[in-house]
Structures are given as C-alpha cells and as structure tokens.
Amino acid sequence: MSIPFMRRLRGWLFALLVLAAAGAAGFLTSRHEVVSDWSYLGRASIPPQTRAILAKANGPIDMVSYASPQGDLRESVARALKRYQQAKPDLHLSFVDPQKDPAAMRNLGITVDGELILHYRDREQRLDTLTERSLTDAFERLVRGNDRIVAFVTGDGERRADGDANADLGIFVQQLEHSGMRAVPLNFSQVTRVPEHTDLVVLAGPQAALSPGAVKALVDYVGGGGNLLWLADPGNQDPGLQPLADALGIRVLPGELVDASAAAGLKDPRMIVLGDYPPSDITRGFTLTTLFPEVAPLAEVNKSDWQIVPFLRSSAQASTQSVGAAQANALKGPLDFGFALSRLSPSPAKSEQRVVAIGNGDFLSNSYLGNGGNRALGERIFNWLLGDDALINMPPRGAPDRVLMISQGRLDALSITYILGMPLLLIIAGGLIAWRRRRA
16 A cells, blocks of 8 residues: 555545544433542632531432523523532522512512522522522521620620721621621610520620629529530729629639730730630531630639530740739739530520630621631631531631732733743744654
C-alpha cells in the first residue's frame, strides 16, 4: 500500500474512534449522572452545615411546591432542589397547581406562586422565598422541632436581645431566631416568676443590681429544673446574685484575666484568645479560635448534685488583676471562665437540667461576634442548653473570602501576560506547526 493511502486510512480510523468515543460518552451520560464540584472549598455545592443537618433527619422530607405549571417556575424550583436531593435521596418534591382549587389554597394560606411547604414527621415549615440560607434554616427548624422559647432578662441594663448597639446581642439572636428559637423579654418588674414553657433563660451582664424578687425568681427557676445561661462581666458582679451562685455551686472571682502572651497584635492583654479547649460536650471537635475581651474568672466552690465541667480555660501565663488597676494577690493561670453544669432535672417533664456560666458576654456581642469562632461557639452553647445535641457538631456557618487581593505590580504582570504573552505564544505555536508541515 502507498504511503498517502495509509495516511488517509489512519485519518479515517482516528475520526471513527473520535465519533465512537463521543457516542459512548453520550450513551453513558444519558443513563448515569456524575457531579463534581471543582470550585474553591466546594462553594458551588450545598453548604457543609446543610449537608450535616440533612444527615440528622432520620426519615423522608416531603416538599410540596404550590407553583403554577405555566412558565418555567416549576423547572427552576426542581433545579434548585436537585442538589439537595442528591445529598438526601429521600427528600421528595411534588407540585400542586394553586389555580385548580383556590378555596383550598386560601385555607392553606398559600399566597405566593411557588410557595413551599416542607413536611418531616409531624413538623412543618413554609418558605415563600427559595434561597440557600432559607432552606438551611428550614431544615434546621424541622430537625429541631418546635420553636424554643428563650427568655432574656431585661430591666437592669442587660445586653439587649434586639439591640444594635455594640454591646448588645441583636445580630446573634437574629440568627438564633432563623434556626428555630424565639427570643422574648423577661422583666421581673412586670412578672414575679419565669413563665411556664420557657426553654431557656439568659442573664446577660446586668449593669444594675437585680431586685431581691428577681433573684428569687431566678433561683426558684433553677431549683425547679430550668435551663440557664449566665454571662457575667468583670466589674459588674452583683452581690445580690450570690444566692444564684450558691445554688449552682460556683463563684465569679474578683478582677479580670490578663494574658500578655496571647495578646500579640491585639495590644490589649485583657483580650483572651483561645485555640484549645478542655474536653466537654460543647467543645468536642471544636478547633476554631475564639476571642474574649475582659473576662471574669470562675471557680467551683462547693460540691453539689451538679456535674460541673469547665470548657473555657485561660493559658498558664494568664493571671488576674483588679478592674482598672494591678491586683496585689493575683491568681495565676490556668484559670477557668466557662462552666457547663448538668444534673438530673428536678422537673418530671425533663430528664436533664443544663446551665452554662461564662465570665464574659462580649464574645457574642455585635462588636465581637464575627471574630474567629465566636459565633460557632455561641451556637454550640445554645444547642447544648436546649438539648439539641444532634446539632452541636454542625459545621460553622460562613463562606470563604471571595475577594482576591493582588498588588498593582502583579496585576500589571498578569495583564501583559494575557494581552501580549498569550497571543505571542499562539503565533509561535502556529509558526512551528506550519514549518513542520512544509518540511513533511
């Protein structure tokens, strides 16, 4: 056979192989779907927290979309939920035409075309806007169950749950409400005891002394099996709260923590930075760095029926000082400033009672919430106090920084490379190919 014929034969065989490969690829993709996310940290996939929440849902989740068949709304909804169904195969989606039975839609309260109702066991959640955040929050509320009532003590200068001042807790509490908690005020000038069906009481850094009636109400609440979060700030210890401390078997020590070794770059030794935590149910598997400004140390003072587990502890280089001055008899670290207390509940309605006491409230404030793992630690504390143990180890919320920081010199180099370098390389490659063809 001649050489030209062999070249043409090889060309035809190569073309046939390419067509066969394309046909095989088309055949396989029509019957098998393979999804791969190559984006940074998998940001194009559903968030790790959502995936973990779906894994905690033991049973199918039924989603009903009341979307009109006209237009492409149903297709958009199905496309948005497809990746969630890949993470949880028993997540079922069905559609109902809201125009077929308007009376039934009114009875259901359907007002938005495309509104979603999620069913899990005997629980239900509604969504009128379909976003990644709204879906994650809805799944978390389904797993959590009924809304948890969290009462924040007010009236004595406490950090406000709905406030936007630097020291308030508004941003964090707003997030809690998205995930199935309902914050309500608790003012003991208007009530004499903690209302029934309260799941958790938060006492966040009162600036003024509580009334004896308020202290008695808190002591009675704890004595009856109620869950409590006590955030105590240095310099604002109310002597009237001693009965509450006695009931818990702990004490807020005088002074505040300082740790010059951990304040590199912070310029304030009162900023306590933690990256390591004593073992506890709250901090198990938690590795994020947290920042605590102006911390009051705590101590266990007497044995009681409480099981007291420290979960926040300073370094060995820390010590105490009086608020605003040096302390003569300074305590040396390591010093605890966060306790998780638990015991068999005195209430027959609950099996276990839980309390958390922390010598700092600023770490959850609007000013410091975004530092490191402060938000994630706060979520763990609330989930543990409310008995939602399945949600404690959820991956933290948040997204990686998408801003590319680059110097002007590097930007100029990249511009020259793409504007001049790439075309030049293509010209050189084309010239080499033409030269080789002429030689052949």
